Amino acid sequence: MEVKSQRQAMLYGLMAVLLWSTVATxxxxSLQHLTPIQLVLFASLTSVLSLGIWVTIKKSxxxxxxxxxxxxxxxxLMGLLNPFLYYIVLFKAYDLLPAQQAQPLNYTWALTLTILSVPMLGQRLTKIDSLACCLGYTGALIIATGGNIMTLNFQSPLGVILALTSTLLWALYWIYNTRNNDNPIAGLLLCFLCGMPFVIAANLFFGESFTFNWQGIAGAIYVGLFEMGITFVLWLTALKKATHIARISNLIFISPFLSLLLISFILGEPIAPSTFIGLVIIVTAVVIQQKQKGTYDHDNTHQHLRETS
Known part of the structure; x- marks a missing residue:
């Protein structure tokens, strides 16, 4: 039985948040050296190895x-959604957009989930849900247009479409995952194992020729470990040790702002005022939505961090 310790839970939770905050950068x-399809391949292989080692240690x-x-x-089906479709679409969005745009746009997945929950889970869209969605997508529009919402002048229309499509794919994955009672780490490993044939096939048929580049491989390994693998284990550990899960869940709101700081300092992207304003609006919308629910779905709280990529 897991020994409860809120202090340890906060430590594990903060470690997860800090690591997930680095992945947008x-x-x-990584995309400076690899194509999106190649990045998915090497990152997924890393994730399979890291999760496989964990499952071996746990004898699971x-x-x-x-x-x-x-x-x-x-x-x-889950492997087709994640890692195959979700990460190819997400990485292509990052390839076309500045990180400061792709990251907050991907954060709107929780709003997409609310909308999809109506036809797929039979949930009712409340006035608060509608307000949160309108507010959140207004923030997304501000970011996508660089603040010029009246002209609807997008830096990369395709990039914006792909970033928003990634939220649809992740919301679908989350909805299907809510009905799964298998061990979450074993389930995630299976998703990546089942997704690998699709990823390999895409690289064979659509991928460009690969020239070994240590920077690209190192970046893919980092992504595989800290976006797809080990950080997931840290977050689950935080949830298991927590005596107040809501306090751990609230850490997710730190991540997108830390991510912007790293994007600015490491990538050298000057953060536009429209990006910060839009992100604040999106986070406010998500907070309003979660306050209405009173708490997070604790069995699936780890999912809420993955949108911060």
């Missing part, structure tokens, strides 16, 4: 095998 640095391979035997079709 890591995406852009029997759970992995059992979960796949019970639901092979489910995990093939």
């Amino acid at each position: 890591a995406f852009k640095l 391979w029997r759970e992995v095998v059992s979960a796949f035997k019970n639901k092979p079709g489910y995990y093939l």
